Amino acid sequence: MLSRRNPQLNAHGELIHLLSIEGLPRPVLHHILDTAGTFLSVNDREVKKVPLLRGKSVFNLFFENSTRTRTTFEIAAKRLSADVINLDIARSSAAKGESLLDTIANLSAMHADMFVVRHGESGAPYLIAQHCAPHVHVVNAGDGRHQHPTQGLLDMYTIRHYKQDFTKLTVAIVGDIVHSRVARSDIHALTTLGVPEIRAVGPKTLVPGDLAAMGVRVCHDMKEGIAGADVIIMLRLQNERMSGAMLPSAAEFFKSYGLTQEKLALAKPDAIVMHPGPINRGVEIDSEVADGAQSVILPQVTFGIAVRMAVMSIIAGNNA
Secondary structure (H helix, E strand, C coil), rough: CCCCCCCCEEECEEECEEEECCCCCCHHHHHHHHHHHHHHHHHCCCCCCCCCCCCEEEEEEEEECEEEEEHHHHHHHHHHCCCEEEEEEHCCCHHHHCCCHHHHHHHHHHCCCCCEEEEECCCCHHHHHHCCCCCCCEEEEECCCCCCCHHHHHHHHHHHHHCCCCCEEEEEEECCCCCHHHHHHHHHHHHCCCCCEEEEEHHHCCCCCCCHHHHCCECCCHHHHHHHCCCECCCCCCCCHHCCCCCHHHHHHHHHHHCCHHHHCCCCCEEECCCCCCEEEEEEEEEEHHCCCCCCCCHHHHHHHHHHHHHHHHHHHCCC
């Protein structure tokens, strides 16, 4: 739970950190999505630069592996004209036992203006935000099983791009929901933006028990879960976060919950298929669907650059 005053917002309700979608009011989400729209055209310029973060230093601190998130954050910061420092965690003093806060203190002494943090422990970005100087901003790039707010925002941007009106949609989130920080961020965002029906689809071992209290419809049958859906968000099996045998096998999972063309036909004819990546073909999604006409998986990645540009430019312009 967030504190009484959301630590992401200053006294004027302006965004100064992005730690979680939970607790952010609808106007803040719309402001980020609208701002992202203004940055899409930067991709089409001969010189893909705007000066909004010129002279600012952005430190990417990825304590977990990443391809899309780390790369798009780096691209976004550079397109905003920031100086970008990618800390190699495996070769940093963290590998020698230096604490997270000591690492942050030392990097702050190097005149950091923004930290983009991915960490295996839930709450790590909150801890950093509580201990960094007032002028330093923190963006959560994924913390444990807690939240992945920029992925949630780029998912919302993708949905709005193709479907426009959130208040008329049925959205199905399918797969390993219990371990997914993306699912948590998506559910908070979809709820805040007024989606009337959100479905969580997966086996009992991979769907949290508290979703019904959040207004989410839980479906353990794939066909029921995606029937008539406008948007299907597929999630990978996060084997690295599982302890014990939560599934019989990947093949059995694909048979019951993998998205195939046959199952996709149960959704609305113009339904879109999304995935935060990385994709495990033949486990949660068939290649025919991942590469098919209804897939918007690659546009999600493109939109992610604009969304991350929007987040960084907005928080950098607000004071604590």
